[in-house]
Amino acid sequence: MKEMTERAIRFPRFIKQQKGLTIYTIILALICYGLSLGKITFGMDTNQYLSVPQDYLKHWISIGRFGQVLLKKLEGSNVANLYLANLLGILLLISSSLLLCTLFAKCLKGQVSTLQLAVIPSLFVTSPFFMTQFYFVLQIFEFMLGLFLTILAAYLLAGTTMKFPSWWQMIAATLCLSFACSIYLSFLLLFTALTASILLLQLLQFSKQQQNLALMDLIKQAVPYLLVFGFGVGLYFVGDTLVLQITKIANVDHSSNDRLWGQVPFTEALDSLIKSIGKITIAPSFWKINPVYGPQFLIGGLLSLLPLIKIKTVSFQSRLSYLICLMVLLISAVGTVIAAGTLLPPRSMAPQFPFVIALCFFLASLSVTTSKLKKGLLLLVGYFTLSQLAFTTKLLVSQQATYKEDQDRVQQLLTLAQPLVNQQHKRLSQYRLAIIGAGPARNRFVTTVPGEMIGVSLFDFGYPDASGPSRNVADLLIINGQAVQYPIPSSYNQLREKYESQTRGDGSLRVVIDSGYLVVIL
Numbered sequence: 001m002k003e004m005t006e007r008a009i010r011f012p013r014f015i016k017q018q019k020g021l022t023i024y025t026i027i028l029a030l031i032c033y034g035l036s037l038g039k040i041t042f043g044m045d046t047n048q049y050l051s052v053p054q055d056y057l058k059h060w061i062s063i064g065r066f067g068q069v070l071l072k073k074l075e076g077s078n079v080a081n082l083y084l085a086n087l088l089g090i091l092l093l094i095s096s097s098l099l100l101c102t103l104f105a106k107c108l109k110g111q112v113s114t115l116q117l118a119v120i121p122s123l124f125v126t127s128p129f130f131m132t133q134f135y136f137v138l139q140i141f142e143f144m145l146g147l148f149l150t151i152l153a154a155y156l157l158a159g160t161t162m163k164f165p166s167w168w169q170m171i172a173a174t175l176c177l178s179f180a181c182s183i184y185l186s187f188l189l190l191f192t193a194l195t196a197s198i199l200l201l202q203l204l205q206f207s208k209q210q211q212n213l214a215l216m217d218l219i220k221q222a223v224p225y226l227l228v229f230g231f232g233v234g235l236y237f238v239g240d241t242l243v244l245q246i247t248k249i250a251n252v253d254h255s256s257n258d259r260l261w262g263q264v265p266f267t268e269a270l271d272s273l274i275k276s277i278g279k280i281t282i283a284p285s286f287w288k289i290n291p292v293y294g295p296q297f298l299i300g301g302l303l304s305l306l307p308l309i310k311i312k313t314v315s316f317q318s319r320l321s322y323l324i325c326l327m328v329l330l331i332s333a334v335g336t337v338i339a340a341g342t343l344l345p346p347r348s349m350a351p352q353f354p355f356v357i358a359l360c361f362f363l364a365s366l367s368v369t370t371s372k373l374k375k376g377l378l379l380l381v382g383y384f385t386l387s388q389l390a391f392t393t394k395l396l397v398s399q400q401a402t403y404k405e406d407q408d409r410v411q412q413l414l415t416l417a418q419p420l421v422n423q424q425h426k427r428l429s430q431y432r433l434a435i436i437g438a439g440p441a442r443n444r445f446v447t448t449v450p451g452e453m454i455g456v457s458l459f460d461f462g463y464p465d466a467s468g469p470s471r472n473v474a475d476l477l478i479i480n481g482q483a484v485q486y487p488i489p490s491s492y493n494q495l496r497e498k499y500e501s502q503t504r505g506d507g508s509l510r511v512v513i514d515s516g517y518l519v520v521i522l
Contacts, residue, residue, distance in 0.1 A: 001307060007155065007156060007169075007188075010102060010106070010390045011098075011099060011155075012097070012488055013101050013106065014101070014102040015098055017101075018098075018101070018114060018117070019123075020100060020114055021098070021101060021114050021117055021118055021121070022366075024118060024121065025094050025097050025098055025121040025125060026094055027122055028122070028125045028385075028389070029090050029093055029094045029097075029125050030044060030090070030128055031389060031393065032125065032126055032130075032131070032389060032390075032392045032393060032396070033086070033089075033090050033093075033130075033131075033396065034090070035133055035393075035396050035397070035400060036086045036090075036134060036137075036210065036396065036488045037083065037086055037087060037090070039400050039403075040082045040137075040402055041088070041137075041399055041403035042082060042137050042138070043135055043136075043399065043402075043453050043454075043458065044135075044136075044453045044456075044458065044461060044472065045136050045138060045139075045404065046136060046137050046138040047082060047084075047458065047472060047475040047476060047479065048081070048475055049138040049246050049473070050080060050138075050479045051474075051475040051478040051479055053072075053080075054378075056138075057072060058247075058249055060243075061123075061243060061244065061247055061249045062249050062250060062251060062252040063082055063252050063254035064185060064236075064242060064251070064254070065182065065183060065184070066182050066239065066242045066243040067142070067146070067179050067180075067181075067182025067183040068139055068142045068182070068183050070182075071142050071145070071183075072142075076260075078361070080137075082137050083392045084140045084141070085137050085138070085140050086134070086137060086140060086147075088140075088141040088144070089134065089137075089141050089143070089144045090144075090148065090212050090354065092141070092145055092148050093125060093130065093144050093147070094125070095148055095388070096147045096148045097120060097121045097124055097125050098121075098143065099148065099151050099152065099353075100120050100124070100151055101117045101120050101121070102119070102155070102227050103151065103154065103158055103194075103198070104117065104157045104197075104201060104362065105117065106155075106158060106202055106365075107158055107201040107202055107205065108204075108205055109205065111205075112209075112366070113343075115365075115378070116362065116366060117362075118196050119358060119361050119362045119365050119381055120189075120358050120359075120362055121380075121382060122358070122381055122384075122385040123296065123354065123357055123358040123361055123381065123385060123388070124354050124355060124357075124358040125390045126388040126392055126517075127350070127353075127354030127357070127388055127392070128346075128388060128391050128395060129291045129292065129346055129347070129349055129350040129351070129353055129354050130349035130350055130351070130354065130392070130393045131392045131396060132292070132345070132346050132395075132449065132452050132454065133347055133350050133396045134396070135347075135399060135452070135453055135454050136347075142183050142184075143183065143184060144186050145183065146179075146180040146183035146184050147180075147187070147190070147351050149176040149177070149179055149180040149181045149187075150176070150177060150187040150190050150191050150194070151190075151194065151323070152173075152176050152189060153172075153173040153174075153176040153177040153180070153228060153232070154173075154194035154195065154225070155172070156169045156172050156173040156176070157169060157173050157198075157224050157225060157228060158198050159291055163348070164223075164224060165224050170224060170227065170228060171277055172264060173228045173229045173232075174228050174235065175235075176230045177191055177228055177229070177232035177237070178231075178232040178233075178235040178236045181232060181233065181234055182238040182239060182240070182288035185236075186335070186336055186348065186352070188229070188233065189332045189333075189335040189336065189352040190332075190351050190352045191225075191228075191229060191232075192229070192328065192332040192335070192353060193328075193329055193332040193333065193352050193355055193356055193458060194355075195222065195225040195229075195328075195358045196260070196290045196325045196326070196328040196329040196332065197329060198225075199218060199221055199222060199309065199321075199325045199479060200307075200325045200326065200329065200363065202221065202323065203218075203321055203322050203325065204307055204319060204363075204366060206306075206318070207318060211307065215317050215320060215321055215324075218321045218325070220280075220326075228372045236260060243432065255339075255340065258340050258342070258344055259339070259340045259341065259342075260272055260340060260341035260342050261272075261339075269341040269342075270341070272342045273337065273338060273341045273342070274446070276337050276341075276342050276343045277334055277338075279293075279343060280293050280297070280334065280337070280343065280349075281297050281298055281301075281331070282462075284297075284298070290346065290449065290450050290451075291391065291447075291449060292346045292391075292452075293346075294384070294388075295311060296357045296361075297333065297353070297356070297357055299380070300356075300357050300360030300361050300364070301330055301360055303360060303361060303363070303377075304326055304359075304360040304363045304364060305363035306327075306363070306364050306367040306368065307322065307363055307364075307367045308322060308323075309367065313316055318481060329356055329359065329360075330356065332352055332356065333349075333352055333353050333356035333357075334349075334353070336348045337347060343451070344451070345451035345452055346449060346451060346452060347452060349393075361377070361380075361381055361384075363433035364377060365381075384400055387511075395447055395449070395454050395455070396407050397445050397447075398445050398446055398447040398448070398454060398455035398518070399454050400443075400445075401441075401443040401445035401446070402441040402443060402445075402446060402455050402457055404443075405441055405442065405457065405461060406441075406457055406476065407459050407476075407480075409439065409457075409459055409509065410473070410480060412509055412521055413473075413509055414477075414482060414509065416509060416510075416511040417511045417518050419522075420511060420512075420513050420518075421513075421518075424513065428477075428482055428483065428484055428518075429483035429484060430516075431485065431513070431516060431517060431518045432484070432485040432486065432487050432491075432516060432517045432518070433470050433473060433474045433477070433485070433486065433487060433517070433518050433520070434467075434468075434470050434487050434488070434492050434495045434496075434517045434518070434519045434520065435459065435468050435469045435470040435473050435501045435520050435522065436460075436468070436495065436496055436500055436503060436505030436519060436521045436522065437458050437468075437500065437504075437505065437521060437522035438460045438468075438469070438503075438505070438522060439457055439459030439469070439505075439507070439522040440457055440459075440460040441455060441456065441457040442507050457469075458473060458475075458476060459472075459473060459522065460474040462471050467486070467487045467489055467492045468492070468496070469487050470486070470487045470492065471487070473520070474486050474487075484518070487517070490513070491517070495514060495515075495517060495519055498514075499512075499519060499521050502521050503521055503522055504521075504522070505522065508522075509522065
């Protein structure tokens with residue numbers, strides 16, 4: 001318990017000692033995400049949660065995210081406080097970054113400069129991968145809490161000696177990791193990356209003291225993390241099974257539609273995996289595949305080999321141990337791609353991908369010794385920080401502008417529909433909504449990311465599925481206090497066949513009443 005108390009005190013003490021780093025981290029987070037505090041917006045998924053919250057809670061339980069449901073229940077309201085969610089999300093991201101710095105400073109026994117530690121928030125906090133999570137404001141607080149708890153689990157275990165953590169530390173770390181899994185299962189990849197990073201830093205620390213760390217010693221160091229990983233996952237699945245049985249909700253394999261393994265021949269899935277990893281690691285260094293990816297991963301991965309030069313004076317086993325840990329670190333960054341056998345939406349890469357990038361550059365900063373190399377690395381980190389910051393804020397502005405455009409369209413729809421409804425001496429709630437055609441965002445600030453919803457209008461998303469964007473727009477009307485019914489797929493298809501030839505695609509709306517439907521022709 002004494003060790004637990006000491007670790008609890010160390011974090012606020014570190015923040016107090018590192019005022020400059022703390023202020024710098026806060027400034028980066030506010031620049032990147034601060035606009036979300038002044039202008040509250042929401043998009044896909046959040047619109048469904050706000051209109052039918054109980055249905056969405058059941059959906060979360062069905063896909064194993066019972067931790068999110070518990071947190072929502074603790075909030076005690078069916079209406080999400082979007083401002084508070086964004087605020088807490090930003091604060092937890094800042095805290096997570098600072099806890100990472102505290103963890104790494106501890107592993108290095110404090111023998112690290114503030115400038116070197118600043119590499120972590122520079123490349124971690126500003127990453128556009130986090131903006132893909134901030135889009136889903138309904139769960140941003142829970143996601144960032146899971147991020148903090150995962151880092152906390154590793155922080156509770158990390159030491160600077162070969163001493164095994166106490167059972168109190170092991171139990172606390174297991175509970176933190178297990179609850180993080182109940183929010184977002186891919187936090188296991190972050191915990192794996194954290195484990196590898198701690199071992200890498202300990203290897204560097206041993207080499208600085210001209211000491212060898214044999215492969216068996218490395219395995220012994222990894223045992224507590226492996227135990228927490230195993231027990232944490234086991235506890236999560238026990239909890240998930242119990243929740244499903246108590247609520248009598250059927251389990252749904254959320255990733256089955258995205259996974260190639262078992263769906264196509266093995267060689268085809270393997271070929272897809274190799275190409276997918278190349279597209280997000282090597283290819284972005286030479287041409288744009290997806291604007292959210294860049295050359296940071298490839299360059300950072302190469303730079304992370306620099307410490308091998310520093311530990312060349314120690315045994316071959318120490319160098320081999322470093323390479324094994326580095327390989328685990330890099331593999332964890334693309335773990336979701338490996339599990340699926342194909343590219344997934346960029347949000348599935350957060351937080352492990354940006355963390356690994358930041359860690360690679362941090363490792364490099366610990367290895368460069370000459371003044372010119374230090375300046376060169378500093379300029380490189382500064383360039384990537386500014387480029388990430390620019391693109392992250394661009395995505396946020398895009399979402400803000402698209403949300404406003406959607407709200408303006410809703411008001412235009414109501415202005416056109418209300419007189420027609422009044423002529424029939426009925427209420428809006430007596431009609432179903434059918435959106436015919438697609439209405440992409442037309443504002444000048446639109447910036448999108450393939451596979452993501454940022455900058456995508458809810459008047460556009462879903463077309464040409466069973467009911468097109470009709471349900472999304474109906475949710476917007478419901479949230480704005482205008483009750484309307486969802487369409488029935490069979491009757492919607494009949495209306496689409498009838499009116500699709502009349503669509504213009506110029507941003508204008510036309511509303512007609514047909515067979516109990518408000519038909520909106522785009």
